[in-house]
Amino acid sequence: MTEEHKDNGAEEERKDICRDFLNNICNRGSRCKFYHPPKPEAERSHSEEYNFCIDFQNQGCFREHCRFIHAYSEDVEHYKRTGDITIELARAIAGSTDKKEINGIPFCKEFQNGHCSRGPNRCRYWHINLEEERARRKMGGRRGAAPPFMTPGMRRPMYDYDDYGPPSKRGAYGSAAAYPPPPAAAPSTRYVQDLERRNTELATEVESLKRELSREKERYEQLAQRFMQSAPMPVPAVPSATSWDSKYSWAS
Numbered sequence: 001m002t003e004e005h006k007d008n009g010a011e012e013e014r015k016d017i018c019r020d021f022l023n024n025i026c027n028r029g030s031r032c033k034f035y036h037p038p039k040p041e042a043e044r045s046h047s048e049e050y051n052f053c054i055d056f057q058n059q060g061c062f063r064e065h066c067r068f069i070h071a072y073s074e075d076v077e078h079y080k081r082t083g084d085i086t087i088e089l090a091r092a093i094a095g096s097t098d099k100k101e102i103n104g105i106p107f108c109k110e111f112q113n114g115h116c117s118r119g120p121n122r123c124r125y126w127h128i129n130l131e132e133e134r135a136r137r138k139m140g141g142r143r144g145a146a147p148p149f150m151t152p153g154m155r156r157p158m159y160d161y162d163d164y165g166p167p168s169k170r171g172a173y174g175s176a177a178a179y180p181p182p183p184a185a186a187p188s189t190r191y192v193q194d195l196e197r198r199n200t201e202l203a204t205e206v207e208s209l210k211r212e213l214s215r216e217k218e219r220y221e222q223l224a225q226r227f228m229q230s231a232p233m234p235v236p237a238v239p240s241a242t243s244w245d246s247k248y249s250w251a252s
Helices: 003-013 041-045 054-058 073-082 087-096 130-140 189-230 241-247
Strands: none
Touching (some): 073 087, 087 130
16 A cells, blocks of 8 residues: 555544535634645635735745735645635735635624624634735735845844943854854744734724723613612601500600
8 A cells, every 4th residue: 555545544534624624614724723634636726726926925026016915935835735725825815805705715794893703713704804904915015025034124233242341352263252142033024914913903802892891881871770760769668556656655
């Protein structure tokens, strides 16, 4: 039995296959805890084709109005290999096109308004803010994939000298003191963009929760006011004749 047949047999025996992926409605991508089997070539050929910008994947795109999708090479290769669209690739497609759905999955309308009641794990639609992604594409559309250890425009750092004394003498050739310490690795452009996007999403969600809390507070005050209005007024008790006589019996 060849290795290819062994791999196919192992995939068929797996019990943790994602049902949403088989129905083409899984939008969790690499975050999904279930197994996404590779799609056959025949099925993969019928999937929607996207025009990705090769310059953006290599050295960066410097066109003012590029009509191709600015996506990272690892996401593009994953899509071409498996037909699965990650959330990062879906954001890039949403920012570069005017499509109503991606890979047969529409965008979540509740998420567009700031808050989805189902949450990202139970919702079957794309949690992508279309206006935000398209605005980000217009502002930073010409940026390319930066090298992993240096941001664009960053120069080689100077030696770290003491501000109050002359630079120390170099050590002997080949010793550890002869070379400056290596510079700290700068975060990649993609990591910074992901943090900015997540920060914006959290800020939008916080504002939505504040509005919801304000509505609940107004509703509570209205219910309390209605309860006070509908509650019967207490009637003072009228003393009976026997209690009145017993109270003033000493006067007779």
